[in-house]
Amino acid sequence: MTTSDRPWMDESLNDRERAEKLVENMTLEQKIAQLHGGMTTIDIYAMTNEVHSEEDMEQLAAQINVERHVKPLAELGIPRFRITNGPVGVGMGDGNDAPHATALPMTIGVAASFDTELASKYGDIIGQETADAGQHVLEGPAVNLHRTVTAGRNFEYFSEDPYLSGAMGVAVATSIQNHDIIAMGKHYAVNDQEYERFRTNVELDEQTLRELYLLPFEMLVKDAQIAAMMSAYNRVRGTYATENRYLLNDVLRHDWGFEGYVQSDFWSTRSAAASLNAGLDHEMPDAKWLNEDNVKSALQDTSLEIELVDRALVRRFTQMFRFNHFTTEYNPVDIDGEKHGRIAREIGAQMAVLLKNDEKMLPLSKDAGSVLIVGQEKFAKYACQGGGGSSKVKPIYMVDPEPGMHDVIAELGGSAEVSSFIVDTDLANLDQATEAAARADVVVVMAGLIATEGADSASMLLPNEQNDMVAKLLEANANTVVVLKSSAPTVMPWLDDAATVLEVWNQGVEDGHVVADLLFGAVNPSGKVPTTYPRTEQDWLGHGHPERYPGTDEGEGYNTIRYSEGLEMGYRWFQANGVAPRFAFGHGLSYTDFELSDVVVDGSADGVKVSATLTNTGDVAGAEVIQVYLGIPSDGQPPKRLVGFQKVSVEPGASEKVELDIDASATHHPLGVWDVVAHDFVVPSGEFTVYVGTSSEDDRNVSAFTV
Structure with missing residues (x-):
């Protein structure tokens, strides 16, 4: 066909003009078909009530069988619009048949690097692999803040600090979009906890909202020219984020000049007319609300105007033209896992934070004698791929701890001998583990936390009694190094007895190599704490303040969380209240x-x-x-x-x-x-x-x- 038949394909027009031409030539039914994802509607609210753990979230993801796309309209040349999850790699893609991709270190580790060039490399891998998989959108970066240490998605958020989060988010988003992939900032806004996320209301004053929680989103809009935003599940000041005109229209567009489109988080849409009026542009993953019956009824009773339907489509189509999605053929190719794995190994080591090295035990000698890796299997037997839930990546390969350590010692020309002892999750064989530890020349205890979308952690302590395990192993051998593989900071009751602690986060694909590179000095750790480590579970802004977390029911049938601490969040709270942290924001040692x-x-x-x-x-x-x-x-x-x-x-x-x-x-x-x-x-x-x-x-x- 010629541009006279399809004037929106005239490349002499700018992206918005092309989008307007396209919408002008669509029937109402075609327009409505493009307002939503192509999945069959399910009762996600009932299903989500059953999520209480990482395993529950994995089972839910499998049940959903999400089709992450908008159906094509061949008669108009509109392609199947393919969407994949992030932000820690290419997650669940269109059709829920996600490609095997590079399981990257967690986003909290990117912030720990305090290095925007590293963040750019991280985003470059994500953008390239999203393009290789034939997708159009990567749902990330996520720039909510670590207001609570136990929040279930801290692993995919950056930091407690808005500027650090924004700077890293801008670098990641820019690199993603350099591959003609739409980056989507999420979750807008104040979705800083997973507890009751479908129902909770968040109340906070305007200064706190602007100076802390909106700031990284503002940076994404102004510095990265990000193409899309994802609205959050929760209510904000009593109104669902997907219906919040102040956030979606007044702030995002009028104050910041955002020209992209707003997609709902999956099943966060709660209405047809109210959402479109407020500034929501696209419902995912289905047509629970923006279907023909609802939209036509709203147009009929004038609770919705056709101009707002057109507006929503023009916004999304403009970005699709911007990134050449109408002319790019669907041609997925194999992801270069070997190349990206090498980069993941390089950047992963730059994220690690040397928390303690009092006796200069690190780096270990490559000829250290017998080295025993000990811990529970998620951390000491298998490569630690964090991030349960929708951001889970199917890894192309994984390097486990013991094989990775063997490789690095060989690369260094060392003679150290490595073995492992896996501790049962109920600590039934802990006595045998301590006996094995006592016989080793060096003990490397690997412990940690793998958090998940859909549920906040029950406490700030390591799960499965790992703190008891670490304490016993520290008693067994003075030459013990503690390696933490965590999704977020934790409380460490054994810390005074540990001379050496290295936080490596959830490393993903190159776990075994990265940890060994750091332990044996092939790489000098240079990361910094991106979120404050408290000394005890009582040392945080929510202790004694249930209205701050998990919130209180004020007679409305749902919890309201009040950010009554105002600007005193994260290290600002510790400093303002004279509370000494265990490890301060920005702390990190070196060799x-x-x-x-x-x-x-x-x-x-x-x-x-x-x-x-x-x-x-x-x-x-x-x-x-x-x-x-x-x-x-x-x-x-x-x-x-x-x-x-x-x-x-x-x-x-x-x-x-x-x-x-x-x-x-x-x-x-x-x-x-x-x-x-x-x-x-x-x-x-x-x-x-x-x-x-x-x-x-x-x-x-x-x-x-x-x-």
Whole structure:
């Protein structure tokens, strides 16, 4: 056909003009058919009530048999629109026959790297594999915040800090979209817990909403030009996120200038007219609400106007034209698992955080004698692929702990001998494990947490009595290294007895190689804590405040969670309330030592310029993260906020000049506070305090400037 028959295929028109031409030529029935996914409607609400664990979520995913697409309209040249889940790799794709893909380390690890270049590489793998699988959309990155340590999806969110989350999210989204794949920011907004996520209402003030929870989404829109957003399940100020005109229209489009489209989270749509009126554009995965009967009835009774149906379609089609989806043939190819596995190994090691190394036990010698790996099978026998639920990836291959350690020792030319002892989940054979540990030259305890979508963790403690296991093994052998493979920070009651602790997160495909690379010094750890580790389960903002979590029923039949802590969340809460963390935000050690000197700060209402010299005073190469925090002179502000960071690699004995230019007009509003009257961020007058160091607790270089 020619462009006269299909004027929307005229490439001289811009993307929006083409989308408008297409919609002009559609019948009402064709329009409605494109408002929703192609799956047969099921009762997801009843099914989700049965989710209480990772295993439950896996079974639910299998039952759903999701068809993640919008059906094609061949007569108009509209392709089958294929959608795959993320954000930790290519998950459940169209037809629920997801390709085998690279199971990447968890997103929390990306944030722990404090390295936007690493985040770009991470996004590049995801974008390439999504394109290889013939998909059009990758549902990610996810930029909700770690408000609670136990939230079930912290593994696929970045951090408790909005700027760190936003910076990493922008890097990932940009790389994904470089492959002509639509990136979809999620879950918009304040879906910061899994508990009762289909029903819970979240109440919070406007300043807290803008300065913390919306900030990374704003960065995605303005810095990444992200093509799509996914609305959340929960209510926000009493209105479901999918029907929340203030969020979907006023903030997202009018305040931020978003030009993409909004898709519902799966089954988060609750209405036809109200959702489309509010700014929802696309229902997934089925037509529970945006079906012919509902839409035609709403048009008939004028609760919905046809212009809003057209608006929704124009928004999505514009992005499909932007990324050439109308002209790209469906031609899936094999994913290059070997190539991407090598990259995953490289980036995975840069995420690990050396929490403790008091006796310099790490790195281990390649000739360490007998090395015993011990722990429960999810962590010590098999490669730890985290992330239960819809983001689960079918791995092309996995490197388990013992084979991976054998490989690395051989690569290093070492003679250390490796064996494993797998502890029962009920600790029935713990005595035998401790006996084996006592005989080894070095013990590597592997423990951790694999969280899941659909359920928050029951506590901040390691599950299956692993804390008791770790404590006993520490008693058995003084030469014991604890390796944590976690989806989120945990409380460690045995920590005072452990000289050496390495957090590697859920590593995925290259687990065995990554952990061994770090333990034997092939890679020097350089990650930083992206979310504060509390000392005890009582040391967090929700303790004694059920209205903060899990919420209270205020006579409306559902829980309301109140973010009454305001801006005091994460490290800001610990600092504002004088609570000492176990490991502070931004903390992370190295196998070498660094010295920060010649710190110069120049601040004004226009921003902050920081220069410093970083010297590696040790004998191995390493990387350190320079972090800049500001104390804002405004009532209600916490002591510090992260406003800048830079990861710097330095050879032994060498020095590197570091310069950070923090622009006040940047999208994360580093000097600004939300002014409700001005309906904007404003820079307050007064004395700003600048902290330059290597963690949120580092007060060695403090200066001030006045606005």
